[in-house]
Amino acid sequence: xxxxxxxxxxxxxxxxxxxxxxxxxxxxxxxTEASTSGIRAAEEVGASQVPRAxxxxxxxxxxxxxxEALAADGRKEQAKSQLMRAEAxxxxxxxxxxxxxxKTAAQDAVERVRKLRQDNE
Amino acid sequence: xxxxxxxxxxxxxxxxxxxxxxxxxxxxxxARNAYQQASNGPASQVAQAELHVAHKALTTAxxxxxxxxxxxxxxxxxxxxxxxSELAEATxxxxxxxxxxxxxxxxxxxTQGRIVxxxxxxxxxxxxxxxxxxxxGKVVADKLQAEKVARAKAExxxxxxxxxxxxxxxxxxxxxxxxxxxxxSVLFASNQSALLPEAKTRLDQVVAVLLxxxxxxxxxxxxxxxxxxxxxxxxxxxxxxxxxxxxxVQSGYEGDLVVAHGMGEGHPVAxxxxxxxxxxxxxxxxxxxxxxQTANQ
Numbered sequence: 549x550x551x552x553x554x555x556x557x558x559x560x561x562x563x564x565x566x567x568x569x570x571x572x573x574x575x576x577x578x579x580t581e582a583s584t585s586g587i588r589a590a591e592e593v594g595a596s597q598v599p600r601a602x603x604x605x606x607x608x609x610x611x612x613x614x615x616e617a618l619a620a621d622g623r624k625e626q627a628k629s630q631l632m633r634a635e636a637x638x639x640x641x642x643x644x645x646x647x648x649x650x651k652t653a654a655q656d657a658v659e660r661v662r663k664l665r666q667d668n669e
Numbered sequence: 670x671x672x673x674x675x676x677x678x679x680x681x682x683x684x685x686x687x688x689x690x691x692x693x694x695x696x697x698x699x700a701r702n703a704y705q706q707a708s709n710g711p712a713s714q715v716a717q718a719e720l721h722v723a724h725k726a727l728t729t730a731x732x733x734x735x736x737x738x739x740x741x742x743x744x745x746x747x748x749x750x751x752x753x754s755e756l757a758e759a760t761x762x763x764x765x766x767x768x769x770x771x772x773x774x775x776x777x778x779x780t781q782g783r784i785v786x787x788x789x790x791x792x793x794x795x796x797x798x799x800x801x802x803x804x805x806g807k808v809v810a811d812k813l814q815a816e817k818v819a820r821a822k823a824e825x826x827x828x829x830x831x832x833x834x835x836x837x838x839x840x841x842x843x844x845x846x847x848x849x850x851x852x853x854s855v856l857f858a859s860n861q862s863a864l865l866p867e868a869k870t871r872l873d874q875v876v877a878v879l880l881x882x883x884x885x886x887x888x889x890x891x892x893x894x895x896x897x898x899x900x901x902x903x904x905x906x907x908x909x910x911x912x913x914x915x916x917x918v919q920s921g922y923e924g925d926l927v928v929a930h931g932m933g934e935g936h937p938v939a940x941x942x943x944x945x946x947x948x949x950x951x952x953x954x955x956x957x958x959x960x961x962q963t964a965n966q
Binding site: 604625626629630632633635636637639640643644646647650651653654657658660661664665668 | 741742745746748749752753755756759760762763766767769770773774776777780781784787
């Protein structure tokens with residue numbers, strides 16, 4: 549009788565532990581920091597003003613949402629995989645914005661030289 | 670027959686399965702193309718680190734495709750690999766645009782320097798020209814001042830000369846010029862045209878004064894009284910005028926500037942009825958023409 553009680557206790561403890569473990573895994577939140585900070589960075593460098601960059605910014609936002617939906621649906625691994633897309637698109641949006649800004653600056657610099665020469669030579 | 674049909678069906682199914690297994694998903698095809706494009710472009714020169722990351726991403730996607738061809742993870746990895754290649758291209762473009770900017774800034778500085786040099790040179794030339802102009806202006810001013818001084822001196826000399834003449838002979842300022850009248854009796858013996866020795870002494874004094882205004886034209890006029898015939902008097906007055914003229918020229922006056930006219934008895938200055946009047950009418954007049962008016966006066 550005592551032995552049965554002991555076994556029952558052990559099973560109960562294991563069951564509690566297992567439940568806690570499963571519950572813990574299920575409630576670990578999706579790590580979206582990299583995606584959200586990438587999206588914020590793209591917005592800050594004016595990605596929405598540059599057509600190609602705006603497209604990738606939009607894709608990143610949609611992919612982040614999709615990842616969150618997958619996570620909410622319990623498909624954590626697929627959600628993490630989807631987040632990689634969001635991060636890659638946000639990173640590309642930042643680069644495309646910078647490329648556009650550098651291009652404009654280079655054109656302005658060339659134009660300044662042209663004007664200087666035109667006015668003085 | 671049934672066995673044969675079964676074999677064909679199995680073969681077809683096998684082929685289908687094999688083709689499904691080896692057909693890469695669109696994401697992976699895109700990733701391969703994107704990497705191909707990036708590695709053939711400027712990224713291979715200026716964005717090697719980013720291109721390396723893209724290559725690693727593509728390798729990971731390919732590996733995933735081999736291990737789990739139909740997994741969502743393969744698609745996601747391929748998608749990311751495509752973005753990494755595009756990122757390498759964008760990075761290369763950024764590097765190139767920055768180089769263009771640096772080059773343009775260098776061109777700007779170089780052009781600016783050239784313009785400054787050119788401006789300095791122009792300024793120096795302008796300053797040189799200005800200095801030349803000032804120098805030549807000073808030369809002109811100095812010349813004008815010298816001319817002014819010389820003119821004042823000449824005018825003073827003329828005035829002095831005329832004052833000296835007034836002591837030697839009758840001097841009158843008439844419309845035709847300054848008229849110096851020398852008495853005929855002082856210069857010539859009766860009915861003669863050769864100058865008397867004392868006449869020469871007198872004329873020397875006049876010539877000395879005339880030579881101070883040697884650039885002016887002189888008219889020497891001979892006049893007689895009314896005694897004797899007109900033609901004789903005209904001839905005598907011409908010869909006497911010529912004598913005086915010749916003497917002036919011998920004494921150094923420019924021959925081209927001296928003309929002699931015999932006026933005869935036609936221009937008396939006094940009454941021919943009295944001996945004093947006739948004595949006054951026998952005379953030689955030297956007319957100094959007025960100084961020509963110059964633009965600077």
